[in-house]
Amino acid sequence: MNISTNVKSTWCPGCPNFMILAGVKKALENSGKKQNEMVIVSGIGCHAKIFDYLNLPGLNSLHGRVPPVCFGLKMGNPNLSVLGFSGDGDAYAEGLEHTIHSARYNSNWIYIVHNNQVFSLTTGQPTPTTEIGYKDKTTPLGVKTFPLNPIKLMLASGASFVARVFADIQQVENVIKEALKHKGFCFIEILQPCLIFHPETLKYKNKIYDLQKSGHKKQDFQAAMKKVEEFDYNEIKSDTKIPVGIFYQVQKPIFEEQFPQLQKLGPLGWKGIKR
Amino acid sequence: MRYNILFGGQAGQGPNILGEILGEALVKQGYYVFYSRDYQSLIRGGHNFNVLTFSDSPIHSNDSKIDVLVALDENTKKIHSTKMKKEGIILDGKHENMYFAGRLFKLLCLDFETLNQELRELKKKYEENLKNAKLGYEEETKNICHVKNQKNKIYFLNGSKEISQGAIESGLDVYYAYPMTPATPVLRELAEKQIEKNYLVLEPENEIAVINSAIGSAITGAKVMIGTSGGGFDLMTEGLSMAGIAGVPLVVYLAQRPGPASGVPTYTAQGDLNIARHAGHGEFPRMVLAPGDPIECRELTNQAFYFSQKYKIPCIVLNDKHLAESFYSLKEIPKIIKSQKTISLGKFNSYESTSEGISTEDSKRIEKNNIERLKKVWDIEKEAEKFIQYKNFGKKNSKNLIVSWGSTKGAILDAIQGLDTEFLQILYMEPFPKEILKFLKNKNIILIENNATAQLGQLITEKTGIFIEDKNKILRFDGRPFLADELNLEVKKRLN
Ligand SMILES: Cc1ncc(C[n+]2csc(CCOP(=O)(O)OP(=O)(O)O)c2C)c(N)n1
Numbered sequence: 156m157n158i159s160t161n162v163k164s165t166w167c168p169g170c171p172n173f174m175i176l177a178g179v180k181k182a183l184e185n186s187g188k189k190q191n192e193m194v195i196v197s198g199i200g201c202h203a204k205i206f207d208y209l210n211l212p213g214l215n216s217l218h219g220r221v222p223p224v225c226f227g228l229k230m231g232n233p234n235l236s237v238l239g240f241s242g243d244g245d246a247y248a249e250g251l252e253h254t255i256h257s258a259r260y261n262s263n264w265i266y267i268v269h270n271n272q273v274f275s276l277t278t279g280q281p282t283p284t285t286e287i288g289y290k291d292k293t294t295p296l297g298v299k300t301f302p303l304n305p306i307k308l309m310l311a312s313g314a315s316f317v318a319r320v321f322a323d324i325q326q327v328e329n330v331i332k333e334a335l336k337h338k339g340f341c342f343i344e345i346l347q348p349c350l351i352f353h354p355e356t357l358k359y360k361n362k363i364y365d366l367q368k369s370g371h372k373k374q375d376f377q378a379a380m381k382k383v384e385e386f387d388y389n390e391i392k393s394d395t396k397i398p399v400g401i402f403y404q405v406q407k408p409i410f411e412e413q414f415p416q417l418q419k420l421g422p423l424g425w426k427g428i429k430r
Numbered sequence: 431m432r433y434n435i436l437f438g439g440q441a442g443q444g445p446n447i448l449g450e451i452l453g454e455a456l457v458k459q460g461y462y463v464f465y466s467r468d469y470q471s472l473i474r475g476g477h478n479f480n481v482l483t484f485s486d487s488p489i490h491s492n493d494s495k496i497d498v499l500v501a502l503d504e505n506t507k508k509i510h511s512t513k514m515k516k517e518g519i520i521l522d523g524k525h526e527n528m529y530f531a532g533r534l535f536k537l538l539c540l541d542f543e544t545l546n547q548e549l550r551e552l553k554k555k556y557e558e559n560l561k562n563a564k565l566g567y568e569e570e571t572k573n574i575c576h577v578k579n580q581k582n583k584i585y586f587l588n589g590s591k592e593i594s595q596g597a598i599e600s601g602l603d604v605y606y607a608y609p610m611t612p613a614t615p616v617l618r619e620l621a622e623k624q625i626e627k628n629y630l631v632l633e634p635e636n637e638i639a640v641i642n643s644a645i646g647s648a649i650t651g652a653k654v655m656i657g658t659s660g661g662g663f664d665l666m667t668e669g670l671s672m673a674g675i676a677g678v679p680l681v682v683y684l685a686q687r688p689g690p691a692s693g694v695p696t697y698t699a700q701g702d703l704n705i706a707r708h709a710g711h712g713e714f715p716r717m718v719l720a721p722g723d724p725i726e727c728r729e730l731t732n733q734a735f736y737f738s739q740k741y742k743i744p745c746i747v748l749n750d751k752h753l754a755e756s757f758y759s760l761k762e763i764p765k766i767i768k769s770q771k772t773i774s775l776g777k778f779n780s781y782e783s784t785s786e787g788i789s790t791e792d793s794k795r796i797e798k799n800n801i802e803r804l805k806k807v808w809d810i811e812k813e814a815e816k817f818i819q820y821k822n823f824g825k826k827n828s829k830n831l832i833v834s835w836g837s838t839k840g841a842i843l844d845a846i847q848g849l850d851t852e853f854l855q856i857l858y859m860e861p862f863p864k865e866i867l868k869f870l871k872n873k874n875i876i877l878i879e880n881n882a883t884a885q886l887g888q889l890i891t892e893k894t895g896i897f898i899e900d901k902n903k904i905l906r907f908d909g910r911p912f913l914a915d916e917l918n919l920e921v922k923k924r925l926n
Binding site for chain 1: 632638672776783
């Protein structure tokens with residue numbers, strides 16, 4: 156299976172989004188799923204262009220609204236494998252409420268957040284995960300607020316699968332493979348340095364270490380809560396190590412499995428119901 | 431004959447159930463009943479009242495003058511006794527509400543068994559209710575009229591129930607809503623029947639999630655409806671715009687209450703016609719349908735499903751509190767049409783896109799997409815002509831013409847009895863039936879609306895070039911519906 160399109164990419168040369176795209180393709184092409192069983196949704200931002208580069212159905216939606224669209228797709232047809240792609244602007248600013256509630260609902264879909272710690276497509280303004288002191292043309296006085304720790308937030312909100320990886324083909328492929336196996340809501344943050352507006356974060360590449368290889372037990376919630384404290388998204392220049400991999404994974408009741416109406420639906424979902 | 435009975439008391443004292451029992455019983459006897467609720471945005475205490483009007487000929491509204499006042503508390507007497515007719519009767523005292531049911535049934539010469547039957551259907555607290563009802567029935571000595579079976583098959587219908595019924599009959603698969611008065615009764619009604627009728631009802635975290643989830647479900651091919659009132663609708667507008675560009679069928683139930691902002695939550699208004707027509711940035715096809723009674727609620731919801739699926743557009747059913755929460759008695763059988771599920775999962779886009787759904791900034795493509803959207807508008811206009819877009823009542827070809835829309839229909843129908851005027855009710859607000867120009871020309875036009883700025887008046891001017899004189903605009907914007915007797919006087923003043 157090949158899920159590429161022949162659309163010419165408009166990402167900047169060398170953008171880590173290319174690595175993410177390659178990792179996503181490898182994971183999905185080898186997933187054993189048919190092309191019409193997989194659906195993608197994107198928000199608005201540089202990351203969202205991935206919609207045009209994957210030959211899969213879905214919706215290139217609004218800024219911040221990836222989660223409700225993914226949720227709605229599952230309610231329309233629970234048999235679909237749904238992947239949503241957001242930016243940090245999407246997921247943590249414009250649509251934060253949806254991000255939190257998705258963790259709470261635990262519907263079975265995969266939420267991928269490309270976190271470059273800036274609004275890139277609108278030329279580099281700060282997001283909720285930008286470090287203190289960051290300056291751009293709209294914030295000449297510098298960012299004053301401490302960044303949000305999304306991994307901690309997702310753990311606190313009840314997400315049943317919480318992971319963070321770096322924008323590396325292998326890491327992305329592996330984590331999506333794991334997420335496809337998980338039943339329930341999967342939150343995956345990808346550290347995706349923006350070469351233009353936030354190049355310092357490229358150094359993350361050398362600071363990351365693998366949680367699973369270091370013996371972290373992903374079913375241990377307290378251990379996960381400890382691990383998230385190691386990187387606070389603010390100390391981007393220091394040498395502190397950044398844990399990547401699956402922080403937490405547990406089996407929880409799945410939203411759509413609790414509605415008898417949805418249990419009865421065939422491969423076409425409601426579309427297959429004739430009345 | 432036309433009698434008005436007002437039931438008043440504190441929230442929690444149960445004036446609603448009294449009126450519903452009497453209404454049901456009268457309809458079964460073949461009488462026409464109109465029953466409305468006036469309640470405050472609180473849960474216990476305060477002052478709520480319901481007015482039941484009944485007659486042996488068709489009626490669709492209440493009057494201001496009261497024949498029987500049922501006062502469950504002292505406050506009710508204080509507030510409403512000034513509106514009593516000369517020979518009016520007040521029922522009061524410290525009693526359970528079914529005691530008053532007993533007295534009322536006796537006052538109308540209904541036999542006790544008809545009441546007993548209603549109490550049985552209530553199921554709850556039957557023995558206790560029966561005891562109280564018996565006491566009231568025995569204690570009442572007067573009667574005001576002799577109700578006897580009219581051998582007339584009438585349905586006791588409510589706006590919200592018929593919206594729900596229309597959605598179910600149209601093949602609803604998923605309904606999303608976030609609670610907001612006065613749209614909530616539809617949510618409740620649909621939620622209750624979801625297992626029996628096999629569809630899904632969900633309440634996501636807010637209205638933004640509601641419309642975006644709805645779009646997600648709709649692109650899988652499901653038939654989807656969402657419901658809200660003004661404030662929630664405001665939050666949905668970006669999603670509405672996305673449904674517009676992506677070509678996603680969506681039925682939007684918009685139940686108006688007085689705005690701006692939180693306005694007056696439990697009262698009525700027709701202030702959202704403009705936003706229904708214009709909400710969402712950019713230019714895209716949509717429909718706005720405005721029912722004026724419960725049968726039209728059912729039919730127009732059904733037509734909204736039909737058009738939204740056929741043309742892949744958002745379609746708004748514009749209701750208001752008065753119609754959503756009042757009970758009407760009607761004889762008509764609604765006309766229901768079938769609609770297909772037209773959507774297959776593909777690439778949908780909130781950006782301008784190619785025919786493959788790929789985002790584009792190509793000028794030719796942008797122009798082409800706009801033309802396609804315009805073409806939908808024209809095609810919808812043409813097909814809508816096959817539907818009943820407006821209705822004429824009253825005296826044909828009179829030199830006077832009343833124009834209105836939505837829930838004001840009821841009071842107008844009652845107010846113009848015997849007057850030299852025609853009444854034009856508009857149901858399709860978008861696409862607007864321009865041919866109504868032929869009725870408007872050279873007429874003394876009287877506009878009646880439940881808003882302050884005459885939004886239908888503006889629309890008529892925009893579409894037909896006809897201006898309605900300010901002195902001929904009867905506008906009510908105090909949150910209350912028109913009452914037939916008062917409206918009759920207002921109309922008379924303006925007749926030629
Ligand atoms: C409602 C709304 N507000 C603002 C915008 C403008 N906008 C486009 S992209 C973007 C920021 C995207 O940032 P992020 O989600 O982090 O994605 P990135 O470009 O960094 O990949 C904004 C604010 C929009 N499209 N919609």
